[in-house]
Amino acid sequence: MRRRLRAPKFLLAIPGFVWYGFFYAIPVLFIVINSFGYKPAVGEKGSVRLDRLSFDNYRNVWTVQFRQVFANTMVIAGLATLICIVVGLPVAYFIAVKAGNRLKALLLVLVIVPFWMSFFVRTSAWKIVFAQSGFLNNFLLDWSLRDSPIDIIGSKPAVLLALVYNYLPLMIFPLFVSLDRIEPELREASKDLGAGRIKTFASVTIPLAAPGIAAGALLTFIPMAGDFVTATILGGAKGNMIGASIYNFAVQGQDTPKGAAAAVVLIMLILMVVAIAGVIVGLAKFGLSLNRRVSLEVAS
Amino acid sequence: MNAPTAVVRRRRTFDVVRLLGGLWTSIVVIFLLIPIVYVIIHSMNGGNSFNIWKEWGGLTWYRELFDNRSLRATLVNSFKAAIGSTLIAVVIGALAGVALVRRRGRWTRWFMALLFLVLVTPEVIDGFALLRWFFERDFNSPFENGFLGIRGGMVRLWIGHSLFSSAVVTLIVRARLQGLDESLEEAAADLGAPPARVFRQVTLPLMVPALMAGAMLSFSFSLDNVIVSSFVGNDSSTFPLYLLGTVKSSTRPTAGSGAVVLFSFTLVFAAVTALVLRRSGQSSSEIAAHVAG
Helix, strand or coil: CCCCCCCCHHHHHHHHHHHHHHHHHHHHHHHHHHCCCECCCCCCCCCCECCCCCCHHHHHHCCHHHHHHHHHHHHHHHHHHHHHHHHHHHHHHHHHHHCCHHHHHHHHHHHHHHHHCCHHHHHHHHHHHCCCCCHHHHHHHHCCCCCCCCCCCCCHHHHHHHHHHHHHHHHHHHHHHHHHHCCHHHHHHHHHCCCCHHHHHHHHHHHHHHHHHHHHHHHHHHHHHHCCHHHHHHCHHHCCCHHHHHHHHHHHCCCHHHHHHHHHHHHHHHHHHHHHHHHHHHHHHHHHHHHHHHHHHHHC | CCCCCCCCCCCCCCCHHHHHHHHHHHHHHHHHHHHHHHHHHHCCECCCCCCCCCCECCCHHHHHHHHCHHHHHHHHHHHHHHHHHHHHHHHHHHHHHHHHHHCCCHHHHHHHHHHHHHHHCCHHHHHHHHHHHHHCCCCCCCCCCCHHHCCCHHHHHHHHHHHHHHHHHHHHHHHHHHCCCCHHHHHHHHCCCCHHHHHHHHHHHHHHHHHHHHHHHHHHHHHCCCHHHHHHCCCCCCHHHHHHHCCCCCCCHHHHHHHHHHHHHHHHHHHHHHHHHHHCCCCHHHHHHHHHC
16 A cells, blocks of 8 residues: 655644644743742843752742642642532533433533633622622521621632632533443443442442543642632632732742742642542552452352 | 333332432532623623622613723734634644544654643643743843744734643544544545545544534633733733733623623534534534533
8 A cells, every 4th residue: 555645644743743842841941940040139130040040949939838828729729629529420420321311411501601601700700699788698688597698708718619610510521421431231230230329339430430530630620729810809818829929920029930939839739639640540440440350250 | 912022121210319419410500500690680780880789781881892992902802812722723733633643653642741731731830931931031032022923912812822722622633533433534545535635525524523622612711711811911901801900999890791792602602513513413422522622
């Protein structure tokens, strides 16, 4: 057979390589280099000096105060991711397994549509929902369901709620896709072999859905870890997320080297979380294959 | 008489899981829709604030969007940014996606690693890195004096917005082509079609659903992008940046009406995409898989 192309195989990927190389790899590399530089004295030109490299910025970013911000960011993003899994898994399961075809399409639309409303505005809308004399609080007070109005705007719970709200569709969709791909026969077989509902769910459905759970966790965790807009809108000055610090260093505070160090630490932390997620999925798959082997041996 | 069926149907019992799952799903869907309803209602607020409802104001704030020149410009800029970055993302993603499936080689691993890094980098870091790259004054950045015309804020937005979405489009195209046999393309080639023609007449039509889904995603990402824009955009150049600017003062009802306008455009785009995907014979699950990336 004649081979028509003498060009290198990656010919078609060259635009991609150039694009990511030029606008991703090199700029990010600059940030890494910048993180070892220092801020020039007042009146001097430029925003970074690189003639003397050191770890000073990392030391400055790893102080008690900043460690608190990093920890805060990771805890909030992690907690919100967990809530997304707990809230989203039953929804995805219902849509994928229990709903008929029509209902399935309708529910998928209803889950994704809110995601297309402006991020900023739909986040601000929670201020309206929890307004002191808003509909919800008036309702709760009028029906004596609470003694005092709910007052969470400007606090951590509000940021947490809005984060879950903003990223929940990104959790439900990959979960749905992975659950939808599991053939019903597998669950049937498990039940026929005598496993109960809970056992089937725990040892067949969940391990098979593990890649979806991991994908959803990453799709929600990563943007949450860098998100500073949600906290800016709802948390006021109290919402100390690392994304906000990086933005302040980079744009307002004009301390590029420090911001660069914070950015490098953030990406390191995220890569760590990604690695952990990978290990968990690997373990789930391993556990599943072990399970299967055992059942096969028992069966034979 | 029919032969008795061998299948023993399980007795249909009252399904508790189904009931509870349905209940929970309804609660979550309502939770997701509440703010959307509030936004739509408050976009028709008669008062001067988005957050505090005063009285019915009709479409006042929708007219304001078109009467107020600077506000209208932010909306137009948002569309320009979305269209440009979508085109870039689709072209890069389509080519790279084809190459990843049909021209596999040692380079594939490197490219996937690069894509992976692009996908796990939070936007705040993309934005910061591009800010330094575009405005570097210390060591003669090629862009300092407007290299390639990148001085223009719009081009910066196109680049910034297309980074993440082109990676997503690549993965969607790759997934679509992996599910398709290469025999069609080989048959066309064996019948004497040159490679460019094979691509245009066979591969490209097969990719249309993936490209539509990718375009739809890129468009909605860009239209709503705040974080990357806040680094590389000019002040209040796009609608989301205008909104970010209002956070310190008070948000006006135009925030709501503008958001609803952008929302409607996204919905129309999504409906057209769903239609194309359905035409190409995909079930709602597959469409969802596409839209989810």
